Amino acid sequence: MGRVKLKIKRLENLSGRQVTYSKRRAGILKKTKELSILCDIDILLLMFSPTGKPTLCLGEQRFVSL
């Protein structure tokens, strides 16, 4: 999606990785929460930003960025 189609390979630019990370992280967190509610299931999601900052998501609970 987006104005241009991205090839799924490592983005060479750090700032580009951070911007893409922030945007896509929001989308994945949203889908994760929706799935946990729709299907009434447990989901654990832990990811680290390109600079190492962790984000933890436990189902429909508010996600925690440490």
Place this chain on the structure above:
Amino acid sequence: MGRVKLKIKRLENLSGRQVTYSKRRAGILKKTKELSILCDIDILLLMFSPTGKPTLCLGEQRFVSL
């Protein structure tokens, strides 16, 4: 998306939850892998199906359904 807009609330029908789980799980797993590759980061995703079957995904590695 889809033919009809779904309200984000628990699906009352078990078979419906399983079908939705299967379809959306595939989408989330895809996005998780893309993000780990694009941004060169670590991601851990663990989720349980409506019947309790776990799926573990570690970044770009092939996901493991136990």
Place this chain on the structure above:
DNA sequence: TGGCCTATTGTTAGGTC
């Protein structure tokens, strides 16, 4: 359950502030 199909709605790249 899983794959295919397609109308519809959702996500996001690039840019600006």
Place this chain on the structure above:
DNA sequence: CGACCTAACAATAGGCC
């Protein structure tokens, strides 16, 4: 870094096998 905008492209609900 986050919020907002919007054109493009992607995910998916429902249906059928």
